[in-house]
Amino acid sequence: MTAFKAACIQMRSGRDVEANIATAERLVRAAADAGASYALTPEMTNLLERDRAALFTKIACEADDPTLKRLRALARELGIWLHIGSLAIRLGEETVANRGYLITPEGEIAARYDKIHMFDVDLDNGESWRESRTYQPGEISPVVDLPWAKLGMAICYDVRFPQIFRGQAKAGAQVLTVPAAFTRQTGQAHWHVLLRSRAIENGAYVIAAAQGGRHEDRRETFGHSLIVAPWGEVIAEADHDEPGYIMAEIDPAEVDKARTRVPAIANERVFTFQTVAPAQTEPAS
Template sequence: MRIAILQMTGGIDPAANADTLVAAVDEATADGAAMLFTPEMSGLVDRDRDRAAAHAREEEGDAVLAAVRGAAAQAGIWVHVGSLMIRTAGGKLANRGFVIDGSGAIRARYDKLHLFDVDLPTGESWRESTSYRAGDGAVVVDTPVGALGASICYDLRFPDLYRALTDAGATILAVPAAFTRPTGAAHWHVMLRARAIEGAAFVVAAAQTGVHADGRATYGHSLVIDPWGDILLDLGEAPGLGFAEIDPARQEDVRARVPALRHRRAIPAVVRT
């Protein structure tokens, strides 16, 4: 099955970002993709909390989500929106991903489990938990290209999540992201390849890239990786759309050659001496 991956330099104007997403839906459909994958924070990239909060809407009122659902329905294509900023009933925000089917219906939602609260050697400081609430569950959803296990960006550093997803039958692991450049250069490729190899699963990682209007810089290098750990697609640093093939036979072959998933065991209590 053919998939499309959007790499974008999202900005502080949700309407402009929505236009980018709708154009990607049209281009992906024209090139024969069954499903489009977009990055984390596809609707808004803005670290100015007050300015960003002014755009926050509950799911039913989010204009970017509505635009993508309408475009997906018109084109008949599935879309994994890596994440949007959604206001929750409790007042905090959710970093929420959506799987939208070819009729425009929402098939699955996933709220980012692990929030990015770090101080980097570069002087960058991030406190995602100040504005966002963490999710409380993992999600696997059937799609035309396979059983998709959802995650978002910083989740990548927690392999137990991906074990849970593949134990639940995921054959594709989606990792939409807005990785910083220092952490991306150090860890992005190696961790994504590790998740693919550990789970004998395809990994699809659509990413933000470049210097954004809010001043942040993201790493790019949207990737598609096969279950053996081979990189099928690397979009480098330029924004744009890329394509890759998801071949279930490749996965079956890898899982037969290295049947590690069948050999998984619950870890007994650790004895420290």
């Protein structure tokens, strides 16, 4: 398999779907002009809206979603693989999917991924999130054949569940993806170390396109889109939270080298857990 250039598109999606589409199109075009043959957009490319009622007035089912239509056409026009990190897609009257799409250079949908792990968290700065109240979690973790490498799909909070990425690596994935809208607080503490850890433990590239900055719904996201090499070094980073793109060369041969140097996947063994209670002793008389 040959090397290719991959791009992360960093955005600050707001409440205006059309404006978000325009930003995504502009940045993807710029990355393609710079030589990217694969581009990843962040989680919730089409819309960031915390108000549940407002969210439902702005989203559509997959067949009618304007962002998906436009970005499929853009991939076809540019002749690139376009990975839409995720869109809010209506499933029914009360449910939504946080769904990623991998689009072929012909504009076809090669794979879909619904975020598996819901961000139900109370942070110590007062932020509270309950994704499970609105979003329906997925159950399938896809690994997709690209012309250059096998790619695993995940979204944001999934990065804290390493079993997904190990499973993808064992299924042959050489590139792991984490489009995200990481909160600023958790991003400052954990973003880099989590992404580098997933790369190191699996001997794989990690590509993570992020939302960044203060959004119209008042949330703040961390930005700092990253591309990490299989040995754990950061090979591209947006060291800010502004919209833009980063790019790096992805060489599957580097995956083989890392997995040969430390064959953690090959050395993995099945084991069981055992809880042991200390033996009780009679009290001294």
